[in-house]
Amino acid sequence: MLAQNATITPKINSPFSRFGLGNFISQYYAGPGGMGGLSAAFQDPYLLNTLNPASLASLQATAFEVGLNAQYSGLKSDGASEGIWSGNLDYLALGFPLINPINEVLDRKRSGLGLGMAFALQPYTVVGYNIESTSVQEELGPTTNYLKGTGGTNRLMWSNALRYKGLSGGFTFGYMFGQLTNSRRVEFDSLELAYVTEFLDEVSLNGFFWEAGLQYTHDFKKLNAEGERESSGRRLTVGLYGNSTDNFNTNTRRFAERYSFDFNVQDT
Template identity: 35%
Template sequence: MIRKIIFVTVLFIFSYSFAQEGSVSPYSYYGTGDLRFKGTAENRSMGGISVYADSIHLNLNNPASLGKLRLTTFGVGGNYNSVSLKTADQKETASDFTFDYIALGIPLGNNLGMSFGLRPYTSVGYRIEGLDDAGELSEYNKYEGEGGINKAHFALGYEFLNNFSIGALANFNFGTITNKTISYLDQVQYGSLVENTSEYSGFDFKFSLHYEAELRKNLNLQSAIVYTPANKITSSNSRSISAVSRNASGSDTPSYTEEIDLRGNGLNSTYLHLPESYSFGLGIGKKYTWFVGADYEISKTSEFKNDFISTANGSYEDGERFSVGGFWVPDYDSFTSYWKRVTYRVGMHNSRTGLMVNNVPVHDFGMSFGLGLPVRNFSNLNVGVEFGKRGSTYLGRIEENYLNVFISLSLNDQWFQKNLIR
C-alpha cells in the first residue's frame, strides 16, 4: 500500500509540473523549444551515453536494455538549471527547477522486460524584447512563448542468444505551445498582439539493438544501435489578433480581439515533421566495477518542419553529437566502507545541435560528474552536475553558460515473485 501511495503522489506532482514552463532559454523560441529529456541522471552523469545496460537501472534511451532487467525498477528525476545569458553588450541570469521523468520497468521473465512512463520532450519559455529605430518611426517588439510537448511511453526489450537484445519503444506525444508577438509603433496609441497556439498529438517510435560479450575473464564488451524513424504528429492550430495598450504597470491589455479563421488556407490542422536519428555506441568494462563507453549520434534535423509557424532567422541542418563517459565502483560488496560501494560517474559531450541562427550553427559542449549513492538493497540515490556552453555572441547571437544539477531515485524490488517457506 505504501508503494502505491508513493507512486500516485509522485505521479500527481509530475502531472502538475509538466504543465509548467521548463525553459529559460531564448533558444526555445525556435522550433518546438528546448530538448528537455537527455537521459536519466545515470546517463547524463556519463555524458549522456546510452550504450550501457545492466539488470537494475532504467535506460530510457535504449529500449533493448529492458531485456537485461531482473528487478522491478522505479525511476524518478528532477533538474535544477541555472543559465548565464550573454550578448555582445548585455548579460542576464535565469534559473528554474523541473521534473525530468517518471518511469517504471518490470521484468516479465528471464529475458523480457517492459517499461512505461512520462517525460517532457521539449519546453518553451522565452521573453525577448527589442527596439528597432532604423525607420522613420521606432518600433518596439516583444516575443513570448510557453508550453511544450510531453511523451508518454511504452517499451519492450527482449534478450536472445545470450548476447543480443532487441527493443522497441512507442511514444504518445501531447502538449500545447503558445507563441505571442507584440508590436508598438512610436506615436501610435494601440499596438498589435498576434497569438498562435498549437495543440500537438501523435505517436512516434524508437528501435534498438544491444550486444554484450565477454572478451576475456572480467572484461565485457557492450555495443548498441538506436534508430528513431522520421515521423509526423498532428498540430491543431488557432490564431488571434488583438489591439493592445500598455498600462502603467507595463502589462499589455487587449481592447479588441479577433479570432482568425484558419480553415480557408488549411492551417487549422497541420503536421509537425519530426526528423529521424540514429546512434552507435561502444564500451568495455568489468562487471559491477567499471565501464567506459562512447556514443555517436546523427540527427537529420534538416528534415524538421512546422507547417504552421516558421521563424525568420532560424533554420536547420543535420545535427550530430559525440558523448563519452563511464563509471567506477571501488568495491561494490564492501562491508566496511560505504564510499567504496558508491558509483562514481564522469562524462562529456560535444554536439552540433542542428539549429542555425543567422545561418551560423549552434554548438553545445558540456562536462558532467555524478554519484550513485546506495540506499537499500540495490536501490540508489543519484546526484549529478553538468556545466557547459551553448551558442556564442557571434553575429549578435546569444551565448548560454549553463549549470545543471540533477537528482533521481532508482528504487528496486521484486514483484510478482512468491517467497517459498521451507
C-alpha cells in the same frame, strides 16, 4: 523605417526556445547520462535506459526513476547582460522484469531468457521566454516589442525487451503531444492615440512514434582449478538503436488583437 538602436532584455528561461518546437531536453537517464551518454551499449540490472529498449531485458528488480535538471544561462547583448537559472522535469519512468529473478535463485539454475517492460513520461521540448525589445525608429519614435512563449511537447512511452543468452532486442511504442504558445505585442510609446497590436499563435501537436534496439553481450571465460570454463568477470557489450521519423499532426490557431488604453477600444 530604420532602427537606430535596440536593446534586448530576456526575462525568463531561454529566448532561443522561440524557434521550432523549443529547446530540446536531454533524453538520457541517470545511468547512461553518468557514463557520458553511452546509451547504445548501456545495460544494468537496477537502472533504466529507454534510449535502447533492449537493455530492459537485463533488469533484475523493479526500478522507478525521476529525473530533474537545472541550467544556468548567460545572455548578453550590446547594452545589457543577464544570468538566468531554469529547471525542468527530465523524466518519470518505471521498469520491471517480467521473469522473477528470485525463482532462478531458488531453483539454483540460471535461465538464458530475460523479459523486461517499462513505462515512461518525458518532456521532449520546452518553450519559455519573455523578451522585451525596444528600438527607436525615424517615423514612429520609440517602439517596444514584447515576445512571450510558453508550453512544450511530451512523450509517453511503453517499452518491451526480450533477451536470450547474450542477445537482447527491444521495442518502444510512444505518443508525442503538446502545445506551444507564442505571442508578440507591439506598443508605440511616443504616439498617444496609437493602438497596441498583439499577435498570438497556438500550435497543438500529436503523433505516434516507435524506437527499436539490439544489444549483444559476450562473457569472457577462463579455466578454473578443475580445468572447467567459467566466467572471468569481464564482458563486452555492443548495441545499436534507431527510431522512426517524427511525423505528427498539428493544429494552428492564430489571433490578432488591437486595443487602445486611451479609448478603451478592443478589436479582435
